[in-house]
């Protein structure tokens with residue numbers, strides 16, 4: 001069947017010869033494959049009126065928790081808190097956070113498809129749980145899904161590094177794990193820290209020695225970055241840095257970049273890792289330092305993990321930091337567990353509030369990162385769903401990035417000390433639709 005989408009604005013800045021802002025044109029496909037415009041006079045079997053609409057490639061979310069044991073645990077923990085899903089209603093911003101922070105698989109699929117997304121990656125597939133993670137993602141119907149295999153806290157890898165085994169041995173192990181788990185990339189969460197937590201370590205910086213293996217997170221990062229590169233995975237090592245959420249953790253984040261030793265590295269939910277410890281609250285923005293580090297290190301990409309105000313639930317393999325966060329749980333209950341010695345898991349419900357200085361500054365830091373990294377192919381749109389907020393906030397977030405006046409209105413509503421401490425008010429930049437297409441489509445496709 002030959003179909004023609006007539007008269008929409010086609011935006012694909014990655015296409016050869018693409019004009020800024022795209023152009024209004026017809027788009028043809030036959031039996032599910034795009035084709036060149038046929039000879040004039042050809043009549044399509046189906047015509048779709050696209051006038052007034054924008055057409056982009058399908059969106060790709062490279063970090064969203066849509067499958068696996070942690071998501072299920074969070075739904076079980078919060079079953080009595082979940083309001084009924086209001087299918088017919090569309091939410092934005094805070095409302096989305098309060099109503100839809102952990103949708104079911106079918107609602108997840110329909111919300112992503114509504115937003116023009118076609119592909120999603122679960123970033124924390126614990127190897128022994130890979131089968132169930134893929135089974136759960138298969139329920140997210142209509143989306144292409146994939147996963148990143150979690151390594152770097154498993155005893156096998158830590159022992160191989162501690163025993164100074166040759167890189168080829170480690171490469172073979174990493175390749176086997178990626179193959180066995182049917183994943184497309186490798187993720188490391190708080191390198192070595194989740195394992196060290198089991199030996200009663202409660203803090204771990206990039207150069208801290210593991211209490212049992214004697215190796216450091218920096219060694220784990222370097223070894224895994226190299227393995228991922230040498231076995232030929234396209235996506236760089238996906239890194240949740242040490243010291244998540246800790247004031248002053250920008251130093252750990254910069255040390256993580258140094259540890260990669262020039263190998264490609266992707267820093268995930270970078271907002272949670274861009275904190276200084278200055279000012280009266282001993283909590284400040286270091287977004288500018290991270291943006292400068294990106295400029296100086298072309299091997300680095302990041303996604304933001306923007307927060308949204310309202311209720312959500314944090315689900316992380318980072319048992320060390322979820323153990324600290326359990327005291328902040330709202331409602332006051334949480335789950336922490338070990339998973340077959342391969343990783344950990346912490347589920348902590350959480351409410352981001354505008355009246356809180358720290359939450360307000362976290363919100364501003366995320367937007368600063370989006371706006372200070374001037375290359376939209378190296379910074380990706382995520383809320384680390386559902387950790388910073390639900391993915392359903394993306395349209396609202398895109399509006400904040402493309403409209404400075406909306407940003408100023410939102411800035412006036414957050415904690416006034418946080419607004420004053422942030423440099424957001426002085427940033428004029430507005431994303432174009434080309435920038436949005438690069439950030440959410442072509443750039444995640446290429447990595």
Ligand SMILES: [Zn+2]
Pocket residue numbers: 063065123269384387
């Ligand atoms: Zn995450």
